[in-house]
Amino acid sequence: MILIEDLNLAHGGTPVLRDINLTIDRGGIVALVGPNGAGKSSLLSLIARLLPLQTGRIFIDGLPVTTTPGRELARRMAILRQDGVFAGRLTVRELVSLGRFPHNQGRSTPQDRARVEEALVQFGVSDLAERFLETLSGGQRQRALVAMTFCQGTDYLLLDEPLNNLDMFHARHLMQSLRRMADEDARTAIIVLHDINQAAAYADRIIAMRDGRIVSDGTPGEVLTVDTLAAVFGYRMQVTVAAGRPLVMHHL
Numbered sequence: 483m484i485l486i487e488d489l490n491l492a493h494g495g496t497p498v499l500r501d502i503n504l505t506i507d508r509g510g511i512v513a514l515v516g517p518n519g520a521g522k523s524s525l526l527s528l529i530a531r532l533l534p535l536q537t538g539r540i541f542i543d544g545l546p547v548t549t550t551p552g553r554e555l556a557r558r559m560a561i562l563r564q565d566g567v568f569a570g571r572l573t574v575r576e577l578v579s580l581g582r583f584p585h586n587q588g589r590s591t592p593q594d595r596a597r598v599e600e601a602l603v604q605f606g607v608s609d610l611a612e613r614f615l616e617t618l619s620g621g622q623r624q625r626a627l628v629a630m631t632f633c634q635g636t637d638y639l640l641l642d643e644p645l646n647n648l649d650m651f652h653a654r655h656l657m658q659s660l661r662r663m664a665d666e667d668a669r670t671a672i673i674v675l676h677d678i679n680q681a682a683a684y685a686d687r688i689i690a691m692r693d694g695r696i697v698s699d700g701t702p703g704e705v706l707t708v709d710t711l712a713a714v715f716g717y718r719m720q721v722t723v724a725a726g727r728p729l730v731m732h733h734l
């Protein structure tokens with residue numbers, strides 16, 4: 483379980499997150515949605531300790547993120563950042579192998595190598611395994627980064643806009659992989675999504691943010707209503723139902 487209490491964050495005196503209180507149970511997909519600048523990445527970064535906590539508390543399975551050793555946290559939680567920090571002179575296989583580092587400190591076992599090969603296949607980058615990251619297309623590189631994050635084998639995955647650069651086939655494939663991971667292994671994904679219909683189709687819970695606050699929190703059916711979407715995104719859009727899930731006509 484991830485527990486977030488009384489979280490506030492400001493940059494240079496400007497509030498970015500205000501009074502965030504959340505409990506995220508183990509197992510399932512939680513989508514963070516909201517307009518640019520709402521605070522979604524800041525929230526993920528605080529959970530993953532990529533930003534120092536200013537006020538409030540965050541616990542992962544009872545461990546306070548501020549004081550738990552990094553290695554211990556990295557065995558429970560993996561993060562895929564929006565800015566995808568990576569070194570261009572790594573090959574895809576070397577990058578994906580880094581996902582095992584918290585478990586092996588660089589001394590990879592046959593099991594680690596098997597996990598790497600599995601992740602390369604799962605995200606369709608095994609043919610690219612020997613290629614340097616700098617030679618890949620944006621979507622291929624994104625898939626390699628996703629494979630590294632999965633390969634870490636953590637109970638919690640924090641993914642900041644993982645569908646960036648992915649074509650429709652690979653976006654759907656990633657969402658289906660997350661769904662399987664949640665259903666079969668009770669793992670938890672917290673995922674920032676701009677494609678509201680991917681959130682509608684795959685998330686168990688949607689947390690909608692605006693101006694650093696949580697505006698709505700519930701199932702896709704509860705959150706994706708015309709009024710709530712207007713409160714979050716600032717315009718009214720038609721909502722219909724497809725395959726039992728909301729379908730938001732945000733582009734019309």
Ligand SMILES: Nc1ncnc2c1ncn2[C@@H]1O[C@H](COP(=O)(O)OP(=O)(O)OP(=O)(O)O)[C@@H](O)[C@H]1O
Nearest residue numbers: 493494498516517518519520521522523524525564
């Ligand atoms: N280092 C920083 N210094 C100053 N302001 C910052 C900094 N990082 C983020 N912000 C501000 O904090 C606010 C929230 O940013 P954040 O990246 O969390 O939003 P977001 O919801 O993830 O947005 P997007 O959808 O555009 O990725 C924005 O107004 C942003 O300009």
